[in-house]
Amino acid sequence: MIDRATLRGAFGLGARAANASARILVDRVRESWDRALPRTREQLARADVVNALLRDHAPPDAPPHPPVRAVHLPGVDFESSNCTNFLIGLEYEEASPDAPRTLYVKLPCVDLTTRAFANAVGFWQVEEAFCERVAHRVPIRVPRVHAVARRGARFVLLLEDLGELPGAKMFINRDMAAGTTVERARACLDTFAELHAAFWGWDAARREALVPTRLHTYLSRGGRERTRALSAMAVAPAHRQAPDVFTERHAALVRRATQKWDALVDTWYGGDLTLIHGDSHLANCFEYSSDDGPRIGMLDFQGMHWCHGIRDVQYFLINSLEPPLLAEHEESLIDGYVAALARRGVDLDRREAGRLYTAFSFQTLMVAVTSFGLGSLTERDDTLRTVLRRSVAGVDRRDFAGFLDGL
Secondary structure, rough: OOOHHHHHHHHHHHHHHHHHHHHHHHHHHHHOOOOOOOOOOOHHHHHHHHHHHHHHHHOOOOOOOOEEEEEEOOOOOOOOOOEEEEEEEEOOOOOOOOOEEEEEEEOOOOOOOHHHHHHHHHHHHHHHHHHHHHHHHHHOOOOOOEEEEEEOOOEEEEEHHHOOOOOOOOOOOOHHHHHHOOOHHHHHHHHHHHHHHOOOOOOHHHHHHOOOOHOOOOOOOHHHHHHHHHHHHHHHHHHHHHHOOOOHHHHHHHHHHHHHHHHHHHHEEEEEEEEOOOOOOOOHHHEEOOEEEEEEEOOOOOOOOOOOOOOHHHHHHHHOOOOOHHHHHHHHHHHHHHHHHHHHHOOOHHHHHHHHHOOOOHHHHHHHHHHHHHHHHHOOOOHHHHHHHHHHHHHHHHHHHHHHHOO
């Protein structure tokens, strides 16, 4: 039987999806009047369009950009579950040795269902907020932002092409599915600690001024109900698609968790919070050269929000390492993260870190179940099945069921 809170969340999601669909339709009408943001590669790859974006939509800290004479499409596309990502090449009206020769472009994906869902849930708006307000403030290496535009249900991001970075190594979902090493995991966790320490201990007013609550997936108005409804809606189809991985026992665990949803959300977002990446798996990290040797940077901040830093840690480890390897090194990796925070002046109680790690392991499972169960929203392939398998192993290994009993 569906409870009232879940029903409210489902109706709320439906209303937001309907609103998003209406805005998508309005965008198509505006497009016929040449008043919409570009929808396709070809619409964007024009000098007048790129110049307008760089002139009118550069973030406040961005240096002036020289006028572009011509734009071409080199035919380089990038993997994404919800965006159209590609490179453009630039030629300038005058010689500009310091200006970028290529830019990385992000547009909404072609699939209408995913576009409506993304606008209803709001994760595109989160990345726009990161690029516009936060990117220049983080201590870690992220893509430089050249333009951020939003109109209606569409957006355009013009970002640094990280392929031009010395020693750059990019990762994709297949790399995550293959599983990373303990050594690379330690390097990634050190980057997380650097990010988290920079925003640790901010009071509520300061947090709100930088990234407002209305962008928070769980704490925004109606957010608890919407996330609860998404979780409940995905259980049955995920179990049907992968009963050997996501068993009836695990489906029952998710249903039990939705019955304690408020207690879970209070656990996840009570106490001292910091700014986290929120989608911190290997494919959203990159390696680059520095004077101190190889370093790790981060990209794709669609999941950014105020949370406990350990959320990034467990999400990365559970998604990016094979369970037997993680089981062997999990505690020492958590120790390493706590020590990395301490080197930056942040004191995190080790027992509390372990408790929160277990609490958040369910969020990682929930993301996998939602993606797998609501298969039209993202690609469902071997990578997604691998993530689901690792997430199930994570809640079992951490005894999330026992943690839930104690709430």
